[in-house]
Structures are given as structure tokens and as C-alpha cells.
Amino acid sequence: MAAKPFDMIVIGAGPGGYVAAIRGAQLGLNVAVVEREHLGGICLNWGCIPTKALLRSAEVFHLMQRAKEFGLKAEAIGYDLGEVVKRSRGVAKQLASGVGHLLKKNKVTVIMGEARLTGPGTVTVKTDKGSEELTSKAIVLATGARARALPGLEADGDLVWSYKHALQPVRMPKKLLVIGSGAIGIEFASFFNTLGADTTVVEVMDRVLPVEDEEISSFAKKQFLKSGMKILEKTTVKKLDRTPGKGVVAHLEDAKGTTTMEFDTVISAVGIVGNVENLGLEGLGVKIDRTHVVVDAFCRTG
Known part of the structure; x- marks a missing residue:
């Protein structure tokens, strides 16, 4: 199967990747973004966003216990942990689907699968249907951490x-x-x-x-x-x-x-720790230092 050419390929659709992909598309580039798990990455799905939703529930619960100070009445205050978690997951899901909508609106090609750099300017993506090859002179690494x-x-x-x-x-x-x-x-x-x-x-x-x-x-x-x-x-x-x-x-x-x-x-x-394994970085001479990709002042790798 022939390789698909793009002006820019972004690996990872977290807050770093999807924003870069959208900006590239807004500047007139033909952009592809590759994501192996969730659009929005860890931050939206399993990090900053759902934890803030949990903390908001805890904050409201705490305030309800101080209702009297505000001249209010709240009796038999309690919580349902399952419902607190359900709200948090719902907030995360809503924002993640919003990312999908933004990428589509900006005409970014989204490929769900695992990416690997197989040569200079070449990315091979393993998807449910097999594997496909993408080529680009500009590749952005935004693989995040775990x-x-x-x-x-x-x-x-x-x-x-x-x-x-x-x-x-x-x-x-x-x-x-x-x-x-x-x-x-x-x-x-x-x-x-x-x-x-x-x-x-x-x-x-x-x-x-x-x-x-x-x-x-x-x-x-x-x-x-x-x-x-x-x-x-x-x-x-x-x-x-x-x-x-x-x-x-x-x-x-x-x-x-x-x-x-x-x-x-x-x-x-x-x-x-950074997600730098199984990307084929070593084979291309990209330097890694303690799970961080080594870059210059313009975020370019070696």
C-alpha cells in the first residue's frame, strides 16, 4: 500500500499534540494526528480534568457542612461515591469528544493506532485493520508521560x-x-x-x-x-x-x-516518566535523557 503524504504528522493527541495539529491545519498544512488510546490524552481523560471534577465535588461537600456560617440549612449531608465518580468521568468524556469535534472541524486526519518512526520522515501506524505508512518532512512528538x-x-x-x-x-x-x-x-x-x-x-x-x-x-x-x-x-x-x-x-x-x-x-x-519507548527514536539517532527527548532551543531533536 502506498504511503500517505502529509505536511505534518503529530504523534500523540494530548494537550500538546492536538493543539499543535489544529494550529498546523489553521496555517494551511495537511495534518495527521496519530493517537493510540484517547483523544485529549491523559490530561483530559485520566488526569487534570477528572481530578478537578472530583475535587469540585469534595469542595461542595465541605461547603455544605459549613452551611450554617452562610445562614443556610443543610441536614443529613452525605455523598454517593459512585455518583461522584460518574460525574467526573462524564465531564472527562464530554471534553474528550469536544477534542474530536475540533480536529474534524479543522480538517485534521485522525488515525487511531500505535505509531513508530521507521525512517527519516516515515511513520508506520499499527491500527485495528493492519498497518499504514505515512510520510512527512515535519513530525511532532507529543507522546506524553505515564x-x-x-x-x-x-x-x-x-x-x-x-x-x-x-x-x-x-x-x-x-x-x-x-x-x-x-x-x-x-x-x-x-x-x-x-x-x-x-x-x-x-x-x-x-x-x-x-x-x-x-x-x-x-x-x-x-x-x-x-x-x-x-x-x-x-x-x-x-x-x-x-x-x-x-x-x-x-x-x-x-x-x-x-x-x-x-x-x-x-x-x-x-x-x-516519558513515553519514549517503541517509537523507533534510537534508530534515528534521537537522544533520550532520563525518559526525556533531548531538544534544542526550538524544540528540534538531533
């Missing part, structure tokens, strides 16, 4: 959750351990803590939200502690002993030594 899995802390969906499990919880945790206090860990800690879980956050660095400004970090920490969250900084989770149907014993280590704590649920949020 959750990092540390040995011994891998998610199992039952006792130890990844962000995907935490977005569709099978139960409400009673005693929750969140490993990692970056944006992802803190969002889930805030959500479950507000809904009543006894929440402990463990951070290996010397402060929560370690990549934010120190001022924001310390202000946020005060609020989290005020809300009843427990925060352990400069602490490492050495291992997790899992007992199905019972819970998890976490072995924690800090400057004073090692302690153990029991939890019924653990959320692992220990950072993210």
Missing part, C-alpha cells in the same frame, strides 16, 4: 492504587497512605481526606509539593494539616507488606530510623 512504578510499590488495583484506580475507586478508603506529594498525590489526598478518609502523605523531599515555590509549599502544608491530613516529609516508603482482604503494612524510614504503619489503601504517586 505514572512511574517503583519496585515493590507497584499498583495492584486492590490494596495499592495508581492514579487510574484512584479516579475510579472501588471503595472509600478508611485509612489511606499517599506516597508522593506532587500535584497528583496531593489532589487525591485532598479529595479522600475531605470525604473522611484518615489520610497520611509521605514525601521523600524536605517539603510537600516540592516542585512548587517554597512559599506556596508551606502555605499549602498549613491548610492540609488544618484539614486533618498527616504529612511525613524526608520519609521513604521502603516496602509494602500486602495482605489481601486486610490491608497493607508500610515500612517507613526517616532520619530517626524505621517504623511501620497500617493502612487499608495505598495510592502510589511517585512521579511520571
